[in-house]
Amino acid sequence: MAAPAGVASPDDLVACVELLFFAYRDFTGGPDAILETYGFGRAHHRVLHFVYRNPGLRVADLLDILRITKQSLARVLKQLIDKGFIIQRTGDDDRRERRLFVSTKGGRLAEKLITLQTRHMASALANVGPEASEFARRFLFAMIAASDRAHVEALVKQAAPRT
Amino acid sequence: MAAPAGVASPDDLVACVELLFFAYRDFTGGPDAILETYGFGRAHHRVLHFVYRNPGLRVADLLDILRITKQSLARVLKQLIDKGFIIQRTGDDDRRERRLFVSTKGGRLAEKLITLQTRHMASALANVGPEASEFARRFLFAMIAASDRAHVEALVKQAAPRT
DNA sequence: GACGTTATGTCAGTCATGTTGACTTATTTG
DNA sequence: CAAATAAGTCAACATGACTGACATAACGTC
The missing domain is CATH 1.10.10.10 (Winged helix-like DNA-binding domain superfamily/Winged helix DNA-binding domain)
Known part of the structure; x- marks a missing residue:
């Protein structure tokens, strides 16, 4: 194997990049x-x-x-x-x-x-597994430019929970 | 708690939706x-x-x-x-x-x-954890419309590995 | 060999969404 | 009162989509 288990190979990364395009x-x-x-x-x-x-x-x-x-x-x-x-x-x-x-x-x-x-989103997460939501939030948050994260975090959390 | 552990609450899902916008x-x-x-x-x-x-x-x-x-x-x-x-x-x-x-x-x-x-992508995945690449690929793939998945899978896998 | 289909290219016009730059109006603040 | 701020507006432009129509070359079939 080219890459150790759990570590992304260059092709894995390219796959992620392309998948994001189609997913979006x-x-x-x-x-x-x-x-x-x-x-x-x-x-x-x-x-x-x-x-x-x-x-x-x-x-x-x-x-x-x-x-x-x-x-x-x-x-x-x-x-x-x-x-x-x-x-x-x-x-x-x-x-x-x-x-x-x-x-x-x-x-x-x-x-x-x-x-x-x-x-x-829920359907995609269900396809992936039980911890998917937590994971997706961490992944997507990490994809945001570091300089924006605090701002986005505040916005996403604060959002109207006036049920 | 509103939602059981590991299951996405409505607000978690909305957070994912918004995070995807900023991430993209x-x-x-x-x-x-x-x-x-x-x-x-x-x-x-x-x-x-x-x-x-x-x-x-x-x-x-x-x-x-x-x-x-x-x-x-x-x-x-x-x-x-x-x-x-x-x-x-x-x-x-x-x-x-x-x-x-x-x-x-x-x-x-x-x-x-x-x-x-x-x-x-690699930096974001590293932020998340060791299994992140596998997870991200599964998540993003599940986000793609079911009717497109076979097509995209073939495209992403086949892609030129002529190093 | 003529004819229909396919792969590609092109012309012309429109729409949605972004941009710059300049300026106005109403209101607050020092 | 003067300056700064929040918002609105006018005009012009770029990008990247779209529709519709038509042209050309090559393939495949009868």
Whole structure:
């Protein structure tokens, strides 16, 4: 054998890289199809998702999460607001801020998409084994740039558990 | 406790979904930056990568792998050929076919990008533990749509081990 | 050898999503 | 009051997808 057991050979690593490409494509395919029926795209999905999971988010927070420009965000956000999926409310403390919330309709769509994706994820994890969820979180977290990890960790943990 | 040990709670699943988004973004960031210096984008990367790993690939095979239209592929492929990163050779048996190969220059770039990505992957896997590679492959494979798995498995395994 | 099929290439137009750069408005803060 | 901040907007552009239509060359079959 070229590589000792438990250690990744170069070909194993390339396989992981390629598998990630196909996995990500198939993972986003389901939501994409639903979004299309609403006239939305993946960009709308991201905005809706993070607002749903983090109610009261400010525009600046969203820019920080998505790492796109204000102008790119403005386009999709405006559409989501115009179509009544997201609601803006002037901040209580600072009235320059626009706090973002999903509407009932927006919440329904966000839930629909998240259900689709968590089912996909759950099914994949079930295929792998009992400790898969813990493992996947550690793996995916380690794939994130070190400089982003603290930020992402806070975002993912804090996310709205208002059952 | 809401969920028994080893079983993913809904919030764990959502965390995985979100982590995958950030992980994928950071994973593609490195190659993107290099590609930019060549005037290439992510689309070029995919073409170059799969041709590098599967020398002699036909255009039709590439379309099947990437699942984009002929016209979309044509644009990036033409640029890669024009700039001398990919070489076309008429098929020996069937002279309608154009077999695709990377040039020396193309191979160098492909190798550079793959090294970047496998290092990223290896570092993430090392963070997780000794069995991480095996686990990641199983997880990512399970994330791929069932209808695609056989196809992807063949592609990933067959890939050029001509060291 | 003519004809239908296949592999590839190409022209033209559109859409989604990202980018830069410049500027406005409302509000808070020093 | 002046400066800084949060957000919104206008204009132009790049990338990478898409559809639809059509062209060319080579293969295979009757």
